[in-house]
Amino acid sequence: MARLLAQARFIIGALAVAFVLAIAVPAVAQQPSQVNPTASSVKEQQLLNALQGGGIGGRVSIPDQKSGMLIQPAGRDWRQFHEVTLRWIGAIAILGMLIILVAFYLMRGQVKLESGYSGRRIVRFNAFERFIHWMTATCFIILALSGLNITFGKPLLMPLIGEGAFAAWSQWSKYAHNYLSFPFAIGVFVIFLIWIAGNIPNKVDIEWAKRGGGIVGRDHPPAYRFNAGQKMIYWIVVIGGTAVAVTGYLLMFPFYATDMQGMQLAQTVHAIIAVLFVAAMLAHIYIGTIGMEGAFEAMGEGTVDVNFAREHHALWLEQEMARTGPNESQRQPMATPAE
Numbered sequence: 001m002a003r004l005l006a007q008a009r010f011i012i013g014a015l016a017v018a019f020v021l022a023i024a025v026p027a028v029a030q031q032p033s034q035v036n037p038t039a040s041s042v043k044e045q046q047l048l049n050a051l052q053g054g055g056i057g058g059r060v061s062i063p064d065q066k067s068g069m070l071i072q073p074a075g076r077d078w079r080q081f082h083e084v085t086l087r088w089i090g091a092i093a094i095l096g097m098l099i100i101l102v103a104f105y106l107m108r109g110q111v112k113l114e115s116g117y118s119g120r121r122i123v124r125f126n127a128f129e130r131f132i133h134w135m136t137a138t139c140f141i142i143l144a145l146s147g148l149n150i151t152f153g154k155p156l157l158m159p160l161i162g163e164g165a166f167a168a169w170s171q172w173s174k175y176a177h178n179y180l181s182f183p184f185a186i187g188v189f190v191i192f193l194i195w196i197a198g199n200i201p202n203k204v205d206i207e208w209a210k211r212g213g214g215i216v217g218r219d220h221p222p223a224y225r226f227n228a229g230q231k232m233i234y235w236i237v238v239i240g241g242t243a244v245a246v247t248g249y250l251l252m253f254p255f256y257a258t259d260m261q262g263m264q265l266a267q268t269v270h271a272i273i274a275v276l277f278v279a280a281m282l283a284h285i286y287i288g289t290i291g292m293e294g295a296f297e298a299m300g301e302g303t304v305d306v307n308f309a310r311e312h313h314a315l316w317l318e319q320e321m322a323r324t325g326p327n328e329s330q331r332q333p334m335a336t337p338a339e
């Protein structure tokens with residue numbers, strides 16, 4: 001009996017071991033391996049694929065699902081652009097333009113009014129045009145300085161004025177950048193409307209450009225109200241202004257109209273166009289001030305000397321004479337500038 005019981009115990013024990021083995025082996029096979037190098041490399045590959053596909057994110061229970069993003073490699077590219085590439089593009093564009101203008105001034109000097117001041121003046125820009133110009137220009141200068149503070153302020157300005165002052169200045173300049181964007185955008189739109197008629201390119205522009213605009217040489221190629229150089233500035237303002245406004249508002253109202261990648265693209269486009277825009281406006285400011293005798297008066301007081309009009313805008317002068325008659329379109333100057 002005892003032997004029988006021992007045999008039964010052995011059989012039951014063997015069956016129990018067989019049963020445990022039978023369910024344990026497949027279960028082991030289903031466990032993720034901790035040591036299998038192949039399985040682990042597959043996981044890395046999956047990780048890399050996920051990174052290339054935009055990033056790795058988890059699930060979050062708050063409404064802002066973007067906060068579930070853990071790693072987004074494009075963010076590193078964006079940071080590299082913002083901290084390094086953009087600074088190079090900006091420095092080359094802005095300093096490069098300044099160097100060109102200084103060299104040009106030293107070589108060519110001011111473009112003089114060759115026939116001198118006649119003492120008779122013609123209205124070039126009315127009060128509304130001048131108001132819009134100066135409003136847009138003032139906003140532009142403040143937008144440019146406050147924007148460039150974001151790009152260059154930390155490495156250039158902060159060491160000079162200290163962290164506290166830099167933080168306070170940056171906060172105010174950011175307010176200025178946000179709020180002055182509205183009159184700037186309105187100004188660009190009004191400029192588009194009021195000067196479009198005179199800024200459509202035509203054949204005269206080709207001839208004007210071939211003759212160096214009278215700026216490179218000492219020629220006086222005829223032009224209508226705006227010459228090819230001014231038309232270029234007009235289109236830079238209209239197209240560049242629209243581009244910075246659209247991208248700027250995408251940045252100012254984040255994620256309303258675009259996603260993470262769209263935000264990074266908007267910032268990149270905004271910043272590149274902005275620094276090129278600043279370089280172009282430096283050339284515009286140069287030619288409107290020290291670069292050309294008699295030019296500033298057009299936007300300063302609204303009139304130019306008739307000789308200035310004849311030398312730089314002969315076809316426009318003819319049109320004005322034909323339209324209003326020589327006596328109506330001209331008026332006596334308040335004072336004849338000294339030669």
Ligand code: HEM
Pocket residue numbers: 082086140143144146147148150151152174177178181182184185244245246247248249251252267270271274275277278
């Ligand atoms: C409607 C017009 C504009 C709007 C709505 C606008 C808006 C913005 C916004 C929201 C930012 C991001 C600021 C931040 O990161 O906190 C920015 C950056 C910037 N803006 Fe503007 N902006 C406008 C016009 C301009 C103009 C005219 C210029 C210069 C000519 C300019 C130059 C810059 C620059 C250089 C940056 C910094 C880019 C960087 O380093 O990341 N912006 N702008």
